Amino acid sequence: MKSKKLLSLLLALAMVMSMAACGAKTNEPPATSGTPSETGAPATGELNWPTKEITLIQPWSLGGGPDVITRQIASYSDKILGVPMIVENHTGGSGTIGMNDFLEAEDDGYTLFCCNGPLFSLTPSFIDVDYTIDDISPICGIRITEFVILSNASSKITNIQELKDYAAAGHTVKYATTGGPGNDSYTMISALFALLDIPCEAVPYDGGQEAINALVGGHVDIAIGSPPTYRDYVINGQLNCLGTFIPEGLDVEGIGHIASFKEQGIDVEFTGMDYLAVRSSVDPRIQEKLREFVLEVYADPEFQAFMAGMGMKAWDSDAAEILSMIDSQTEAMSQYIPLVQ
Numbered sequence: 001m002k003s004k005k006l007l008s009l010l011l012a013l014a015m016v017m018s019m020a021a022c023g024a025k026t027n028e029p030p031a032t033s034g035t036p037s038e039t040g041a042p043a044t045g046e047l048n049w050p051t052k053e054i055t056l057i058q059p060w061s062l063g064g065g066p067d068v069i070t071r072q073i074a075s076y077s078d079k080i081l082g083v084p085m086i087v088e089n090h091t092g093g094s095g096t097i098g099m100n101d102f103l104e105a106e107d108d109g110y111t112l113f114c115c116n117g118p119l120f121s122l123t124p125s126f127i128d129v130d131y132t133i134d135d136i137s138p139i140c141g142i143r144i145t146e147f148v149i150l151s152n153a154s155s156k157i158t159n160i161q162e163l164k165d166y167a168a169a170g171h172t173v174k175y176a177t178t179g180g181p182g183n184d185s186y187t188m189i190s191a192l193f194a195l196l197d198i199p200c201e202a203v204p205y206d207g208g209q210e211a212i213n214a215l216v217g218g219h220v221d222i223a224i225g226s227p228p229t230y231r232d233y234v235i236n237g238q239l240n241c242l243g244t245f246i247p248e249g250l251d252v253e254g255i256g257h258i259a260s261f262k263e264q265g266i267d268v269e270f271t272g273m274d275y276l277a278v279r280s281s282v283d284p285r286i287q288e289k290l291r292e293f294v295l296e297v298y299a300d301p302e303f304q305a306f307m308a309g310m311g312m313k314a315w316d317s318d319a320a321e322i323l324s325m326i327d328s329q330t331e332a333m334s335q336y337i338p339l340v341q
Contacts, residue, residue: 047285049109054085056112056276057105059098060178061091061207065228065310066274069142070114072306073276076297081289085112091206094182095119096127103131107279109286114142115277117322118184121329125337126182133326136277137287140294141317143226145272146250147188148258149242150223150230152215158240160264163222164196173200176211176223180204181340185211185224188245188270191336192261195268215239227252227311245270252311270332273315275322291318 056074060066070087077085090098099119105111113136120133151157157166167173173193177186186202193200203220205211208229215223216238223230233239234255241258244250247269250258261268276294278287297303298314307314317325 047283047289049283049286049289050081050083052110053083054081054110054112055105056085056087056114057098057102058087058089058114059091059095060089060114061205061210062089063209063229064178064207065145065226065312066114066116066142067207068228068310069274069307069312069314070276072303073142073294073297076300076303077293080293080296094123094127094179096123096129096182099129099131103135103279105279107281109278109282109290111278112139112290113277114274116145116184116274117272117326117329118182118187118333120326122184122187122333122337123182125333125341133323135280137280137282138319138322139276139278139287139290141315141322142274142276143312143315145184145274146226146244146246146252146312147185147224147270147272148226148230148244148250149189149192150212150215150225150234150239151221151242152218153238153240154218155221157221157242160196160242160261160266163242164198166221167198167200171199171221173198173222174203174220175200176203176205176214176220178205178208178211178224184270184272187333187336187340188268189222189224190340192266192268194339195266212239231255231311247271253308254311268336270329270336271325272329273317273322273325275315275317 054077056070058067058070074085074087077083090101102111102113115136123129157163175189177183177189180186190202205214208225211223212225212229214220216233230239231252231254234241243261243264244258245261245268247260247262249260249263252258295316298316
């Protein structure tokens with residue numbers, strides 16, 4: 001009888017301990033997958049990405065250098081990632097309209113942005129913006145923006161001195177820019193004319209190709225552009241290169257060496273760039289997969305031939321190099337912004 005009572009007591013005690021253990025487990029916080037936006041660490045478990053179409057927001061107009069290159073990159077997405085990548089042009093506001101649309105999208109890695117340095121180093125000095133560099137994570141560089149000042153060959157202006165002589169003869173120089181204040185091309189060409197004391201009038205366009213088309217059509221006297229937009233026109237004799245903001249000058253296939261303004265004794269220089277970015281809260285594993293995708297595109301011989309055909313090379317920089325260059329741009333712009341404000 002005593003043994004039965006003892007056994008019952010032991011069974012009851014075991015049940016109480018088991019219930020206590022269950023209660024303790026219920027009070028523990030649930031396990032989390034640890035998304036970067038919540039914990040700052042990569043999510044655990046298998047990465048199931050991508051499973052749907054990817055959007056690449058392009059803040060510049062159709063036909064310009066960034067647009068042409070990003071569309072070529074996007075064309076590889078089906079083959080490499082297994083899903084299509086669609087480029088959408090959200091133009092205006094010196095790139096800020098596209099930036100705002102990009103930042104309003106979900107941080108799930110399905111929205112990329114074609115960014116440039118001046119959106120952080122320059123634009124906030126002219127336009128009130130609601131973003132900072134901490135909102136984005138650079139994925140990979142696209143290109144170095146090699147700005148060149150050009151004239152229509154029919155104008156007989158072939159160098160900076162002839163441009164100064166043209167202005168000294170009483171002409172107000174009309175020049176095409178991609179965007180207005182807050183845009184890098186506008187700032188650099190305006191700063192150049194301010195340093196040269198040339199009377200001028202800016203005529204803004206939405207993109208680099210539109211600006212070059214205006215110059216070819218004789219609607220403006222001067223334009224600023226990068227190789228993809230002007231190269232063929234220079235080769236066929238329709239446009240002249242007057243100089244570049246790249247301090248060491250520029251060598252373009254089919255054209256040769258384009259002297260820098262530094263080499264011509266004018267104290268103005270600027271090196272721009274375009275790069276792909278996602279929101280900073282996107283899973284780092286997705287960021288890495290996107291970078292691997294872009295680098296695989298850059299390694300493709302056909303893509304390399306495509307870039308060479310535009311007189312350019314892909315810029316495979318990483319986030320650290322891009323952010324460092326933005327810092328350098330910010331310092332340089334502090335010298336030029338007062339000239340155009």
